[in-house]
Amino acid sequence: xxxxxxLLWGSGSPxxxxxxxxxEEKQLQGYNQKLLSFEKGEHKSKExxxxxxxxxxxxxxxxxxxxxxSYAACIYLESQFKSQGLPLISECxxxxxxxxxxxxxxxxxxxxxxxxxxxxxxxxxxERHDSAIKRNKENLLTEIKLWExxxxxxxxxxxxxxxxxxxxxxxxxPVIAYAFRxxxxxxxxxxxxxxxxxxxDRPSVKATWPPHWLENPQGGDTLKDL
Amino acid sequence: xxxxxxLLWGSGSPxxxxxxxxxEEKQLQGYNQKLLSFEKGEHKSKExxxxxxxxxxxxxxxxxxxxxxSYAACIYLESQFKSQGLPLISECxxxxxxxxxxxxxxxxxxxxxxxxxxxxxxxxxxERHDSAIKRNKENLLTEIKLWExxxxxxxxxxxxxxxxxxxxxxxxxPVIAYAFRxxxxxxxxxxxxxxxxxxxDRPSVKATWPPHWLENPQGGDTLKDL
Numbered sequence: 001x002x003x004x005x006x007l008l009w010g011s012g013s014p015x016x017x018x019x020x021x022x023x024e025e026k027q028l029q030g031y032n033q034k035l036l037s038f039e040k041g042e043h044k045s046k047e048x049x050x051x052x053x054x055x056x057x058x059x060x061x062x063x064x065x066x067x068x069x070s071y072a073a074c075i076y077l078e079s080q081f082k083s084q085g086l087p088l089i090s091e092c093x094x095x096x097x098x099x100x101x102x103x104x105x106x107x108x109x110x111x112x113x114x115x116x117x118x119x120x121x122x123x124x125x126x127e128r129h130d131s132a133i134k135r136n137k138e139n140l141l142t143e144i145k146l147w148e149x150x151x152x153x154x155x156x157x158x159x160x161x162x163x164x165x166x167x168x169x170x171x172x173x174p175v176i177a178y179a180f181r182x183x184x185x186x187x188x189x190x191x192x193x194x195x196x197x198x199x200x201d202r203p204s205v206k207a208t209w210p211p212h213w214l215e216n217p218q219g220g221d222t223l224k225d226l
Numbered sequence: 227x228x229x230x231x232x233l234l235w236g237s238g239s240p241x242x243x244x245x246x247x248x249x250e251e252k253q254l255q256g257y258n259q260k261l262l263s264f265e266k267g268e269h270k271s272k273e274x275x276x277x278x279x280x281x282x283x284x285x286x287x288x289x290x291x292x293x294x295x296s297y298a299a300c301i302y303l304e305s306q307f308k309s310q311g312l313p314l315i316s317e318c319x320x321x322x323x324x325x326x327x328x329x330x331x332x333x334x335x336x337x338x339x340x341x342x343x344x345x346x347x348x349x350x351x352x353e354r355h356d357s358a359i360k361r362n363k364e365n366l367l368t369e370i371k372l373w374e375x376x377x378x379x380x381x382x383x384x385x386x387x388x389x390x391x392x393x394x395x396x397x398x399x400p401v402i403a404y405a406f407r408x409x410x411x412x413x414x415x416x417x418x419x420x421x422x423x424x425x426x427d428r429p430s431v432k433a434t435w436p437p438h439w440l441e442n443p444q445g446g447d448t449l450k451d452l
Contacts, residue, residue: 053372054334054372062319062323064320065319065320065323065324066323066327067323067326067327068327068331069326069327069329069330069331069333070330071326071330072323072326072327072329072330073326075301075326076322076323076326079315079322080319080322089305093288093291093306094290094291096302096305096306097288097291097292097293097298097302098291100293100295100297100298100299100301100302101292101293101294101295101298103295103298104295104296104297104298105295107295107333108280124357126355126357127353127355127357127358129352129353131350131352131353132353146279146280
C-alpha cells in the first residue's frame with residue numbers, strides 16, 4: 001500500500017501512464033489518485049498547481065517529495081523501492097547502458113511524434129506551413145525506422161533493452177502505444193508491432209491502460225501512411 | 227585513468243559538456259577524446275556515425291557500451307563508478323527527489339532556450355513568423371523566472387538540489403552557462419547569477435570549459451532584454 005503517495009493524472013498521457021506502470025511494477029498499489037480531464041482544463045486547476053507549478057500532469061507526491069517529471073518519478077521510485085516488486089534496472093553494465101540509452105533517445109521519438117500528431121495544436125493557424133508538415137513527417141519516418149531497426153537487432157521476444165522488462169519499457173512503451181493508436185502500421189513495422197504485442201499484455205500495463213482508450217480503441221489515422 | 231572510454235565531442239555543446247563534467251567528477255580522466263567541429267560538419271563523419279547513428283555529439287563509448295545521450299551517459303557513469311570520485315546522487319530521499327525533478331525539468335528549459343537562440347537555424351526562412359518569435363521569448367521568460375524562483379527558495383550558496391554538487395548540476399549547469407553566454411542578465415536574475423558564479427569555479431567545470439568560449443567569452447546578446 002502506498003498511502004503516502006498522491007497522483008493526479010490524465011487518461012492517455014504517456015507521462016502519466018509511465019508513473020502508473022512504475023507504481024504497479026514496484027507493487028505500490030493503493031496510492032491516492034484522481035483522474036482529471038485535459039478537455040475541461042483540470043490540469044490548470046488549483047489542486048494541480050499546488051503540486052506542479054507548470055500546470056501539467058502528472059502531478060505526483062511521495063510524502064513531501066514532489067516528482068512531476070515522469071522520468072524523474074520513475075527513476076526515483078526504482079531507487080527508493082529497489083528491493084520491492086520488479087527490479088527495473090539491470091545489474092549488468094551492458095544492459096544498463098542500453099536501457100539508459102534507449103530511455104533518453106525516446107525524448108527524440110516523443111518530440112518527432114508530437115510534431116506530427118499535435119501540429120495543429122502546437123502551431124497557431126496563421127503560422128502553419130505544408131512544408132513544415134511534410135518535413136515533420138519525414139523526420140518521424142526516419143526516427144520510427146531507427147527504432148524498428150533497433151528491435152530487429154534484438155533477439156525475438158525481447159523488451160527494449162533485453163529479456164527483462166525495464167525502466168526503458170516503463171518510459172517508452174506508452175509512446176510506442178501512442179504511435180499505434182494513431183495508426184502506425186504493424187505490417188510495415190513488424191518488430192515494433194511485436195514489441196507492442198508483448199508489452200501490452202503485462203499486468204502492470206493492462207492494469208493502467210488509459211480508460212478512454214478502452215472506450216475508443218482507435219485514436220486517429222494520422223500515422224497510417226508512414 | 228579511463229583508457230577504455232572514448233568521447234567524440236564539440237566545443238560549447240551542453241550535452242558534450244555534461245559528459246565531460248561527469249567524467250571529471252568521477253575521476254575518469256585520461257579517456258580517449260577528440261574535439262570535432264560542428265561548423266565543418268564533422269558530427270556527420272563516419273567515425274561519429276559508427277558510434278552514434280544520429281550523427282550527433284557526444285558520441286561516447288565505455289568498452290562496447292554506447293551512451294550517446296548525455297543524460298544516459300551521466301547516470302550510467304555514476305552507477306558504474308559509484309564509489310569513485312564525488313558521489314553525484316544523494317542518499318537522502320528528499321534531496322534525491324529534488325535532484326531528479328530539476329534534472330528533468332531542465333528538458334523544458336533547454337527546449338524553450340533553443341526555440342529562442344536557434345530560431346533561425348531551426349525554422350527555414352519562408353516559415354518564420356514574428357508572432358512565433360514573440361511567443362518563444364515569452365515562454366522562455368516564464369521558464370527563466372521559474373528557475374530564478376527555485377533558486378530563491380534555496381539557502382544561499384546552494385547548488386541546484388542542495389548543498390552538494392549533484393547530477394542535477396552536471397546536467398543543468400551547462401544550460402545555465404549557455405543562457406548567460408547569450409546575454410541573460412545577472413542583475414535581473416541574481417539567484418541564477420549567483421549559482422552560475424558558484425558552479426563555474428568548480429575544478430570539474432573549469433577543466434572542461436568550452437575552448438572556444440575561452441577565446442570568445444560572449445556568444446551573443448539574444449537574451450539581453452529578457
